[in-house]
Amino acid sequence: MGMSSEGGAGGGHSNEINVTPMIDVLLVLLIIFMMIIPLSRKTIDTQLPDPNPQVQSANDPSNQIVLSVLADGKYKINADEVDRAGLAEKLHSVYDQRPDKIIFVKGDSTVTYGDVVFGMDQARGAGVKVIGITPAPKDGQ
Amino acid sequence: MGMAASQGSVSSNPNVTPMIDVMLVLLIIFMITIPQLNAGFQATPPQGQNLKPHPEEDSDQVLGIDADGNYWFNKALIRQEDLEQLTKNIFTPDREDKILYVKAHKDLSYDKVLKALDLVAKGGVSVAALISEQTPGTESLVESDRLFESGGGN
Numbered sequence: 001m002g003m004s005s006e007g008g009a010g011g012g013h014s015n016e017i018n019v020t021p022m023i024d025v026l027l028v029l030l031i032i033f034m035m036i037i038p039l040s041r042k043t044i045d046t047q048l049p050d051p052n053p054q055v056q057s058a059n060d061p062s063n064q065i066v067l068s069v070l071a072d073g074k075y076k077i078n079a080d081e082v083d084r085a086g087l088a089e090k091l092h093s094v095y096d097q098r099p100d101k102i103i104f105v106k107g108d109s110t111v112t113y114g115d116v117v118f119g120m121d122q123a124r125g126a127g128v129k130v131i132g133i134t135p136a137p138k139d140g141q
Numbered sequence: 142m143g144m145a146a147s148q149g150s151v152s153s154n155p156n157v158t159p160m161i162d163v164m165l166v167l168l169i170i171f172m173i174t175i176p177q178l179n180a181g182f183q184a185t186p187p188q189g190q191n192l193k194p195h196p197e198e199d200s201d202q203v204l205g206i207d208a209d210g211n212y213w214f215n216k217a218l219i220r221q222e223d224l225e226q227l228t229k230n231i232f233t234p235d236r237e238d239k240i241l242y243v244k245a246h247k248d249l250s251y252d253k254v255l256k257a258l259d260l261v262a263k264g265g266v267s268v269a270a271l272i273s274e275q276t277p278g279t280e281s282l283v284e285s286d287r288l289f290e291s292g293g294g295n
Contacts, residue, residue: 021159028163032170041201041242042192043270048262069251107251114187114247116254117273121189125282133269136252136259 044120046105049135065094065103066134069119071110087119091126101129109137182213187247189273191281200238202231203272204261206245210253224257228264239267 068076075087082090095101103123107116120131182205195201204224205213212219214227232239241261245254258269281287 021162024159024163025166028166032167041195041197041270041272042189042275043195043242043272044189044191045193045240046258046269046271048258048267048269051259051263107255109250109252111251112247113245113249113251113254116251117187117189117247117271120271121191121273124191124193127283133255133258135262136255 044117044124044131046120046131046133048133065098067091067103067105067119067123069105069107069111069116071108073115075119084118088122088125091123091128095123095126095128101127102132103128103130104132104134106134182207182216182218182244184208184244184246185248186244186272186274188276190276190279191283191286192273192275193270193281193283193286195242195270201242202228202240203242203244204257206243206249206254206257208246208248210249212257221257221260225260225264228261228266232261232265234265236265239265240270241266241268242270242272244272 066078070076070081073084075082075084077090077094080090105116105120105123123131184205184207203215205216207213212221212224214224219227228241232241243254243257245257261269275281
């Protein structure tokens with residue numbers, strides 16, 4: 001019936017499957033997976049203090065480096081105060097000739113978490129491998 | 142020249158079927174992902190440059206601390222008093238990885254975060270991975286982070 005007017009299979013009609021829609025869908029899926037995979041977490045790994053220390057910290061080796069985050073956006077590396085912009089450079093000068101890449105990070109009670117993470121981030125940039133968290137001050141100390 | 146071809150049964154209407162297919166797939170995917178992303182806990186983690194990538198795994202334990210200081214453990218709201226016991230139950234001495242992911246809001250007081258870290262340390266966690274966001278347009282200065290990122294599929 002309808003076949004007669006179209007001329008059957010003789011003309012420009014093709015029997016091949018049209019794969020274009022499938023390719024479109026697959027491309028979109030591909031793009032979406034590409035966007036999801038970089039969402040793998042990015043973190044700064046920190047070592048937590050031992051909850052049951054065997055030895056009191058009084059006889060710790062004196063060559064530790066402690067980064068203190070101060071209330072007004074300043075940082076202190078052991079006793080040297082340094083501002084936010086100069087922190088990376090200062091850490092580099094400290095860690096470039098040190099074999100042990102360990103830092104302890106201590107936060108003032110009023111600083112924000114973001115400021116502390118910034119300090120850790122800069123430390124990692126300067127080559128620090130291990131970041132230690134100093135324990136929370138106990139009440140009455 | 143080419144005009145002769147436009148006479149027959151060739152239609153000049155664009156074929157919208159592929160577009161509709163694509164849109165439907167997008168729609169379905171957004172419908173599935175958006176409720177998962179917004180479920181329960183929300184926090185804006187701090188931004189950083191030198192971050193270590195961790196591929197997500199099912200066994201990962203995530204502690205969230207939102208802007209109000211509430212604790213969320215694997216997206217379920219918990220009380221502060223329960224945190225230590227919860228971590229004790231999960232980070233038993235025979236568990237191999239003692240890593241806990243901590244996603245905390247960036248403007249929280251560090252005290253609040255430190256308090257949580259103290260509790261989970263008592264619960265047997267030895268490494269806290271502080272989840273941060275890569276500052277747009279930056280790359281980690283630590284070589285091993287970049288290696289992992291580009292060669293992660295191998």
